[in-house]
Amino acid sequence: DGGITQSPKYLFRKEGQNVTLSCEQNLNHDAMYWYRQDPGQGLRLIYYSQIVNDFQKGDIAEGYSVSREKKESFPLTVTSAQKNPTAFYLCATTPQRSGNTIYFGEGSWLTVV
């Protein structure tokens, strides 16, 4: 089945550690996005990529890093510089950058312990 796979579903991180969230898609979509969701807030964009080997900062990129070495993969690293990383993280894709239905993964819950 075509879709977006995020892993892990649940992740616990000690303070000072970097963690990487995986996002893989087999929809052959060009654009990929990482969002963060906090209680009582709308989704906020962390990073996005429109094409392989290119990505752009979103509204809350500080403390995060990404790579887009393959069209299918857009991993997100939550670095120790992110002061409040506990949140729900969603990966999404669209066929192109504009005017398309958005497809979401199932999300990853990150908790700092």
Next chain:
Amino acid sequence: KNEVEQSPQNLTAQEGEFITINCSYSVGISALHWLQQHPGGGIVSLFMLSSGKKKHGRLIATINIQEKHSSLHITASHPRDSAVYICAAGPNFGNEKLTFGTGTRLTIIP
């Protein structure tokens, strides 16, 4: 930046009732998305519309461009419709510019 407001924040209804969720936005857009978030967290796109009305099964989405307002209606509501419904509005170019509402939590009681 576009602001998106949804109402109500929470809605509880009896099975079979007609449901309306509202979304207002502050600037001109090219696309308005309605999304459904299940209790496990995954999000499914329900509609994307830029004018008029769309219908899929028991779900209907409308948009009034002049009034900068969209509504999501659910007819003959069912407990499986219980979820968080999110609207997102975007300007003329770039999905990365979408602004998301905070969601409406819908609970349908059998």
